[in-house]
Amino acid sequence: MDSLDQLSSAALASKISGEISSVFSKPTAPHPPPLDVLVMELAAVAARKARVFLYGVGREGLMLRALCMRLTHLGLSAHLVFDMTTPPISSHDLLITSAGPGGFSTVEAICQVAKSHGARVLLLTAQPEIGICVRHATAVAYVPAKTMADKEDMDRAEGSISRQLLPMGSLYEGALFVLFEMVVYKLAEALGESPEAIRSRHTNLE
Numbered sequence: 001m002d003s004l005d006q007l008s009s010a011a012l013a014s015k016i017s018g019e020i021s022s023v024f025s026k027p028t029a030p031h032p033p034p035l036d037v038l039v040m041e042l043a044a045v046a047a048r049k050a051r052v053f054l055y056g057v058g059r060e061g062l063m064l065r066a067l068c069m070r071l072t073h074l075g076l077s078a079h080l081v082f083d084m085t086t087p088p089i090s091s092h093d094l095l096i097t098s099a100g101p102g103g104f105s106t107v108e109a110i111c112q113v114a115k116s117h118g119a120r121v122l123l124l125t126a127q128p129e130i131g132i133c134v135r136h137a138t139a140v141a142y143v144p145a146k147t148m149a150d151k152e153d154m155d156r157a158e159g160s161i162s163r164q165l166l167p168m169g170s171l172y173e174g175a176l177f178v179l180f181e182m183v184v185y186k187l188a189e190a191l192g193e194s195p196e197a198i199r200s201r202h203t204n205l206e
Contacts, residue, residue, distance in 0.1 A: 016174070019166055023175040026144040031128055034141035038183045041094055041122050041139055043190045046076055050092035053119075055081035055110050059169065060098040060124075063176040067096075070184045073201045074193050081110055091118030098124040100172040101149030102131020111136035126172050143179065145172040 007015065028034065045052055052071055056064040064080075071078035079086040081095075089095065095114040099107045102125060111121050115136050123137035126147045134140065148169040166174065188198060 015165060019171060020145075020174045020178055023143065023145045023171065024178075028142045028144060031140055031142040034124065034143050034179055035182050035186065037122065037139055037141040038096075038179070039186045039190060041096075041120065042071070042076070042183070042187055045094045046191055048092055050094065051077040051079060051087065051089075053079050053081055053086070053089055053093060053095045053114070054097070055095070055107065056098040056124075057104050057106060059173040060100055060176065063173055063180060064096065064098060066177070067180040067183070070180070071187075073198045074184065074187055074191060075197070075201065089114050089117050089119045093119045094122060095119055096122045096124070097133070098176065099131060099133040100124075100126045100143075100145075100147035100169055102127035103133045105132075108132045108136065124176065141179075143172060143175050145175045147172045 054064045054068045068078045068080050097107050114121050120138045122139045124141045126145050128140050128142045
C-alpha cells in the first residue's frame with residue numbers, strides 16, 4: 001500500500017485541491033491569465049447579444065458541458081456543438097473549445113468551420129505554442145497543467161512505481177472545472193446577474 005492509500009478522505013481531497021490550485025499560480029506570460037481571457041470574451045458576447053458554442057472531447061468536453069449549462073443560467077445563448085437544437089454559427093458568435101495537449105482532429109475541424117463563418121474561436125490549451133488547433137484560434141486561454149501528452153512522473157522506490165495522484169489528463173481537466181467556476185462567478189458580477197435571476201433560469205423539467 002503506497003502513501004496515498006493511507007491518507008484520510010479529507011487529506012486526499014486537500015492534496016488534490018492543492019495540485020489543481022498550483023496550476024493558477026504558474027505564470028502564463030506572454031498569454032494573459034485564462035480567467036481574464038474567458039471573462040472578457042464572454043462579456044463581449046453578452047454585450048453584442050451573440051451566441052456561445054462549446055465543444056471538447058472526453059473529460060475536457062464534460063467540463064465544457066458544465067460551463068455551457070451555467071452560461072445558460074447567466075442568460076447567455078449557449079449551445080453545445082452536435083446537440084440537435086444547436087443553431088448555425090455566425091460572424092457575431094464565439095466558439096469555446098479545448099485541446100489540452102494542443103490538438104485533436106475533431107476540435108481542429110470544428111475550429112476551422114467556425115472561423116470560416118467569421119466567428120471568434122477561443123481555444124483552451126496547455127500547449128499554446130504547439131498543436132494543430134492554435135493556428136485557428138483568435139484568442140488563447142493558456143492553462144498550464146499536465147495533460148495526456150505529458151509523460152507521467154513515475155517515482156520509483158524499492159523497485160516499485162507509485163501511482164500518480166492525478167493521472168493522465170486529470171490535472172488539466174480538474175483545472176478547467178475550477179477555472180469555469182471562477183468564470184461564472186466573475187461573469188455574473190460583470191453582467192449584474194443576481195443569484196435569484198441565475199436560479200430562475202434553471203430547468204424545472206426534472
